[in-house]
Amino acid sequence: MRIIVIGAGAVGAACALALTEAGAEVIVVDRAGVAGETSSRCEGNILVSDKEPGAEALMAIEANRAWRELAARLDADRVPGQPATEFEPKGGIVVAFPGGADALEEFATSQRGIGIRADALDSAALREAEPHLSPEVALGVHYPDDAQVQPSLAAQAMMARARFLGAQLRIAEVTAGIVEHDRVRGVQTTDGRIDADAVVICAGPWSGDAAALFGSVLDIRPRRGTILVTAPMPQRVFHKVYDADYVGAVGSGDAALQTSTVVESTQGGTVLIGSSRERVGFSGEGLLAPLAEIADKATRLFPFLRDTMLLRTYYGFRPYAPDHLPAIGADARISGLFHAAGHEGAGIGLAPTTGALIVHAILGTPAPLDPAPFLPARPTLQGVPA
Incomplete structure (x- = not known):
């Protein structure tokens, strides 16, 4: 065929x-x-x-x-011309600031019901897993099965x-x-x-x-997203770490700008910082607002990022289904x-x-x-x- x-x-x-x-x-x-x-x-x-x-x-x-x-x-x-996938079974940590801990725990409990591994971290375990995380964080849930490829x-x-x-x-x-x-x-x-x-x-x-x-x-339909990339540095982020607000942004049908914090290191030493979602067609205009909002939220999650140099930013269009x-x-x-x-x-x-x-x-x-x-x-x- x-x-x-x-x-x-x-x-x-x-x-x-x-x-x-x-x-x-x-x-x-x-x-x-x-x-x-x-x-x-x-x-x-x-x-x-x-x-x-x-x-x-x-x-x-x-x-x-x-x-x-x-x-x-x-x-x-690998066959000739085939790169490595850079698959990393690094696991993810979803965090909540004060006021959001109960909602995150309820969400994790619902996921456990269908077989997703989601382990609540006490304060000591959270600091051990991510020592550079903001002390403001009230709760962390570890998802050992989250992974990443390049x-x-x-x-x-x-x-x-x-x-x-x-x-x-x-x-x-x-x-x-x-x-x-x-x-x-x-x-x-x-x-x-x-x-x-x-x-x-x-x-x-x-x-x-x-x-x-x-x-x-x-x-x-296209849904635009933006990402910031830092200069390479010694590793300070050890999992895919994101604010629980990310879950709501993923599931939202709102066309307006929504941002949530997602931070992770790469094998090259850079840190990827996201994310934003907005339906603006295929426009490349008006990128400053989402980038600034992402940066502000990321520095709340990882304060060391305030003093980190950015290497570049980029954007792309995700295929959105209603x-x-x-x-x-x-x-x-x-x-x-x-x-x-x-x-x-x-x-x-x-x-x-x-x-x-x-x-x-x-x-x-x-x-x-x-x-x-x-x-x-x-x-x-x-x-x-x-």
């Missing part, structure tokens, strides 16, 4: 790898190359800590397991392995979908026509536009068209399980979990209010 994957970010690379390993002939098409957009402008989170009980949390638990197996496999047997390298690693196994990568822009009698026959690109038996749209925040090229509808669940599976209208989009900030973390669900949808392999909650045909993605 010949399958076109539109998009070479982490989700597209994971789908390409899973489909290739399942025996399909895969052609990946991307206008910017591997990890050229969203996947190079994020933190590489593999989180269970920010997921409230429900379908996405169950997917995150499975994806966390899948990432450990996949990263170990990719890193142990997102661009992880996407490149998956794509390199897929290409080694026979997948093709073409740098071109898809300009039209080729549909005959409500069935996909291929795509038209700036480099010519490509015929195929199926097409998978993994175009991140541009996935709605890509669906329209085939005459279909998928309500995926009901906060990714779209994974068959299109609602066009036979042979499939989607893997709408993960917002969880695309890196959910990538390998997304790939497995796409293989299930197209080739009929066993699904790693119930695919029904993620189907693109649900009304919220078809422009119908819930």
